[in-house]
Amino acid sequence: MGILDSKIPSGPLADKWTKHKNDINLVNPANKRNIDIIVVGTGLAGGAAAATLAELGYNVKTFCYQDSPRRAHSIAAQGGINAAKNYQGDGDSNYRLFYDTIKGGDYRSREGNVYRLAEVSGNIIDQCVAQGVPFAREYGGMLDNRSFGGVLVSRTFYAKGQTGQQLLLGAYSAMNRQINRGKIQAYNRHEMMDLVLVDGKARGIIARDLVSGEIERHSAHAVVLATGGYGNVFFLSTNAMGSNVMAAWRAHRKGAFFANPCFTQIHPTCIPVSGDHQSKLTLMSESLRNDGRIWVPKKKEDAIAIREGKLKPTELAEEDRDYYLERRYPAFGNLVPRDVASRAAKERCDAGYGVNKTGEAVFLDFASAIKRYGKEKALTSGLKNPDEKTIIKLGEEVIEAKYGNLFQMYEKIVDQNPYKTPMMIYPAVHYTMGGLWVDYNLQTTIPGCYCAGEANFSDHGANRLGASALMQGLADGYFVLPYTIGDYLSDDIRTGAIPTDSKEFDEAEQQVRDRMAKLMGGSGIHSVDYYHKKLGKIMWNKCGMARNAKDLESAITEISELRKDFWENVKVTGSIDSKNQELEKAGRVADFLELGELFAKDALHRNESCGGHFREEYQTEEGEALRDDKNFKYVAAWEYTNEPKDAKLHKEDLVYENIELKTRSYK
Amino acid sequence: MKLYLKIWRQKDASTPGKIVDYTLEGVEGDMSFLEMLDILNEELVSKGEEPVEFDHDCREGICGTCSLQINGEPHGPDRLVTTCQLHMRKFNDGDTIVIEPFRATAFPVIKDLIVDRSAFERIQQAGGYISVNTSGNTIDANSIPINKYDADEAMDAATCIGCGACVAACKNASAMLFTSAKVSQFALLPQGRVEATERVQSMVRQMDLEGFGNCTNTGACEVECPKGISLTNIARMNREYLSATSKG
Numbered sequence: 072m073g074i075l076d077s078k079i080p081s082g083p084l085a086d087k088w089t090k091h092k093n094d095i096n097l098v099n100p101a102n103k104r105n106i107d108i109i110v111v112g113t114g115l116a117g118g119a120a121a122a123t124l125a126e127l128g129y130n131v132k133t134f135c136y137q138d139s140p141r142r143a144h145s146i147a148a149q150g151g152i153n154a155a156k157n158y159q160g161d162g163d164s165n166y167r168l169f170y171d172t173i174k175g176g177d178y179r180s181r182e183g184n185v186y187r188l189a190e191v192s193g194n195i196i197d198q199c200v201a202q203g204v205p206f207a208r209e210y211g212g213m214l215d216n217r218s219f220g221g222v223l224v225s226r227t228f229y230a231k232g233q234t235g236q237q238l239l240l241g242a243y244s245a246m247n248r249q250i251n252r253g254k255i256q257a258y259n260r261h262e263m264m265d266l267v268l269v270d271g272k273a274r275g276i277i278a279r280d281l282v283s284g285e286i287e288r289h290s291a292h293a294v295v296l297a298t299g300g301y302g303n304v305f306f307l308s309t310n311a312m313g314s315n316v317m318a319a320w321r322a323h324r325k326g327a328f329f330a331n332p333c334f335t336q337i338h339p340t341c342i343p344v345s346g347d348h349q350s351k352l353t354l355m356s357e358s359l360r361n362d363g364r365i366w367v368p369k370k371k372e373d374a375i376a377i378r379e380g381k382l383k384p385t386e387l388a389e390e391d392r393d394y395y396l397e398r399r400y401p402a403f404g405n406l407v408p409r410d411v412a413s414r415a416a417k418e419r420c421d422a423g424y425g426v427n428k429t430g431e432a433v434f435l436d437f438a439s440a441i442k443r444y445g446k447e448k449a450l451t452s453g454l455k456n457p458d459e460k461t462i463i464k465l466g467e468e469v470i471e472a473k474y475g476n477l478f479q480m481y482e483k484i485v486d487q488n489p490y491k492t493p494m495m496i497y498p499a500v501h502y503t504m505g506g507l508w509v510d511y512n513l514q515t516t517i518p519g520c521y522c523a524g525e526a527n528f529s530d531h532g533a534n535r536l537g538a539s540a541l542m543q544g545l546a547d548g549y550f551v552l553p554y555t556i557g558d559y560l561s562d563d564i565r566t567g568a569i570p571t572d573s574k575e576f577d578e579a580e581q582q583v584r585d586r587m588a589k590l591m592g593g594s595g596i597h598s599v600d601y602y603h604k605k606l607g608k609i610m611w612n613k614c615g616m617a618r619n620a621k622d623l624e625s626a627i628t629e630i631s632e633l634r635k636d637f638w639e640n641v642k643v644t645g646s647i648d649s650k651n652q653e654l655e656k657a658g659r660v661a662d663f664l665e666l667g668e669l670f671a672k673d674a675l676h677r678n679e680s681c682g683g684h685f686r687e688e689y690q691t692e693e694g695e696a697l698r699d700d701k702n703f704k705y706v707a708a709w710e711y712t713n714e715p716k717d718a719k720l721h722k723e724d725l726v727y728e729n730i731e732l733k734t735r736s737y738k
Numbered sequence: 739m740k741l742y743l744k745i746w747r748q749k750d751a752s753t754p755g756k757i758v759d760y761t762l763e764g765v766e767g768d769m770s771f772l773e774m775l776d777i778l779n780e781e782l783v784s785k786g787e788e789p790v791e792f793d794h795d796c797r798e799g800i801c802g803t804c805s806l807q808i809n810g811e812p813h814g815p816d817r818l819v820t821t822c823q824l825h826m827r828k829f830n831d832g833d834t835i836v837i838e839p840f841r842a843t844a845f846p847v848i849k850d851l852i853v854d855r856s857a858f859e860r861i862q863q864a865g866g867y868i869s870v871n872t873s874g875n876t877i878d879a880n881s882i883p884i885n886k887y888d889a890d891e892a893m894d895a896a897t898c899i900g901c902g903a904c905v906a907a908c909k910n911a912s913a914m915l916f917t918s919a920k921v922s923q924f925a926l927l928p929q930g931r932v933e934a935t936e937r938v939q940s941m942v943r944q945m946d947l948e949g950f951g952n953c954t955n956t957g958a959c960e961v962e963c964p965k966g967i968s969l970t971n972i973a974r975m976n977r978e979y980l981s982a983t984s985k986g
Contacts, residue, residue, distance in 0.1 A: 123872045126872060138803065138854075138856070141900060142803050146801050156879070158880060191874065194874035194875075197874060197877065197878055197879045198870075200876075201868070201877070201929055202868055203930050205890075205923065206889075207893075208883075208884055208889040210886050212885055214879055230893055231897075236899075237896060245867065245872050247859075248867045259859070282849075309798075311797070311801060312795055345768045346766065346769075348776070349773070350772065480823070483816075484770075484823070486827060549874060550874055595786070598780060644782075645788050649750065649849075652789070653783065
């Protein structure tokens with residue numbers, strides 16, 4: 072298993088990163104001008120990496136399928152970004168952030184990576200403030216914090232409910248500065264169709280101009296994939312419609328191992344599905360669990376009455392409500408981690424207590440927070456003995472200032488006023504912890520092919536804590552990859568520009584053309600969406616919040632059959648050599664149809680429950696996840712063979728030198 | 739409900755486009771406007787016709803990809819929402835809906851309802867940033883206290899999603915609201931003041947080069963902006979520009 076060397080530096084945990092930075096090779100500024108780097112994806116990780124690499128002096132080309140880097144789906148992150156600044160004086164530290172992240176990930180992530188993440192987290196905030204990111208502030212002018220799930224400190228920085236947007240615009244502005252200097256060439260409305268390897272090294276990509284349909288060759292000394300997660304394999308998810316696995320999957324087919332594909336995060340607070348026409352799901356930020364209380368009726372007859380519209384939730388007496396998270400997890404209450412909150416919601420709804428017409432929703436209620444804030448506001452405004460109406464009015468104003476845009480979004484979608492009646496929420500696919508396997512340097516198993524942000528598997532184990540995705544994306548992009556990639560590129564200072572007229576580029580381009588022709592040549596029975604929705608149903612029903620061996624086995628067979636049907640019978644309209652959204656979708660769905668199968672295989676092989684991976688066969692008497700450290704304390708990295716179900720397993724043993732493995736408890 | 743759709747179809751930038759009529763049944767109030775178009779496209783694909791192409795991505799009102807001029811209004815009749823958040827309950831059975839791309843010289847049509855908004859990119863590239871390196875070796879984030887009022891106002895300006903509705907709403911196709919939102923965000927923060935003079939001049943110069951019209955204060959942009967970006971930003975940009983140019 073030499074190939075799966077994680078390359079974690081030796082030495083004490085807190086010194087590893089500093090030591091590593093001192094040990095690795097550098098490229099001198101004059102030589103950087105002779106080195107080209109391709110960055111695919113321009114979200115937090117890709118945008119930050121592109122800007123920093125260009126700033127260092129490398130020639131950077133960026134690629135994104137959107138019409139602007141600013142539209143990458145990082146923009147949709149709402150709640151915030153974690154950093155161990157300890158501005159609140161509540162005992163936070165790098166170690167605590169490290170510990171919370173390892174525990175939150177259910178002991179399936181690397182100590183070295185996670186500690187580095189915690190270590191650079193503070194720098195991210197400094198950097199973003201310097202870039203003009205308008206984080207929320209207190210009246211004294213200092214930065215404000217809020218709490219997120221799975222932790223006991225307040226370390227989350229935020230910009231209203233649009234933190235991802237503001238951080239991405241910060242990275243985008245850093246990119247723009249470099250585009251203006253001519254150091255970044257931005258290829259927008261371009262999709263990476265394949266990775267090109269020369270002598271076993273990643274040396275370029277084949278891309279398609281999505282406007283003209285033209286196939287292009289681009290070469291570089293290294294390729295960075297920062298292309299996000301694969302949640303859209305479920306069809307319905309909180310991801311953007313275009314989010315896809317194509318770049319990562321193409322690299323996987325060329326030799327990059329894919330790690331822990333079954334580790335997927337189902338986010339507990341999303342707006343429930345309303346009908347078959349639904350194209351995507353909308354998240355309601357986890358920050359709402361700071362103030363919202365989650366409940367269902369205690370009695371089934373009340374739940375039925377609410378479902379049928381005969382009873383209003385506001386009419387139900389306090390003693391008839393089951394605040395099930397507060398009941399089951401008194402220490403963390405409504406702020407348990409996402410996997411725990413999602414499963415608890417599913418458990419109540421499966422038991423018949425769901426509160427919307429489909430029976431798949433629970434309440435998120437702000438009434439008590441509105442009263443609490445209203446009373447406080449009345450006091451600080453000098454109002455003595457305010458009446459109930461005034462308190463509620465003042466409280467609603469406080470809630471509006473904190474979560475106004477989220478409440479507005481909810482009202483627009485559901486057509487109900489969440490200030491007056493509790494929100495209805497249900498879990499939905501949100502984030503994927505799994506991804507391309509990378510070592511400590513963020514290099515995949517293909518030399519010269521790096522992977523950053525959600526697209527890699529590295530830092531969140533089996534469950535990601537809230538407000539940590541933004542942290543990881545920016546840490547990878549700004550502070551990790553620009554250093555580690557230099558170590559690799561120091562060998563390339565004499566290589567010169569990589570030619571694109573080689574046989575390797577010829578072959579890769581031909582494969583891309585053949586694949587597109589095959590997609591266009593289906594018998595034309597069903598649309599691309601038909602297959603995507605079918606795949607999504609299999610994934611949600613058999614690889615979703617609770618999994619079992621029997622369902623997973625049948626999922627593997629069903630997906631394999633569906634894929635065969637797809638290639639024979641898909642209908643793609645239009646032509647290859649022009650703007651064609653159906654062809655774009657078809658290419659992405661084709662890869663989801665392979666990834667889905669590997670996902671199920673990974674879930675089937677992992678005979679334990681941990682984090683977001685819950686196997687019904689492995690649970691405690693109280694229904695909590697039952698981990699098996701003896702047999703599964705490893706990263707499962709899959710090597711592509713031909714059929715996803717035949718993928719070859721490589722294990723990276725997880726070594727814990729600083730943390731004692733415990734049963735994760737939030738009670 | 740049953741709807742009569744009049745949709746702009748255009749093969750590519752160089753081919754003239756035209757309005758094509760479609761009738762669509764089975765539309766429900768809970769559907770978003772784009773989900774309604776998804777259904778139309780499924781029908782077209784099943785008949786072997788090319789679907790209507792439109793820009794969209796996050797479908798939760800934040801990425802700024804979706805556009806559409808719906809019955810003459812950018813993002814349609816509802817206020818403070820993008821097209822992806824517009825729901826069909828805002829329409830009635832039997833309605834005729836005219837769907838066109840955003841119209842502006844600086845936003846040429848790429849195909850059907852998709853326009854090229856790269857002019858916005860170039861305005862941002864001209865100066866929509868603070869020239870600080872991303873090394874992380876800056877001062878501690880709390881070492882410059884920022885008045886909450888200014889920070890909040892900077893945030894309000896920064897919520898612009900760059901969709902281009904302001905341009906599409908304006909009879910002059912002016913990009914002043916878009917440009918001024920970025921200028922304002924940085925002008926309100928101490929970090930951004932350092933380069934304020936150059937920034938406003940570079941961004942305005944690029945805005946003019948792209949062929950956007952001037953502002954005549956009709957305020958249509960503010961009304962149609964899905965993020966409620968205020969006209970005050972244009973006033974602030976004018977003030978910044980005036981003081982920058984009078985400094986020479």
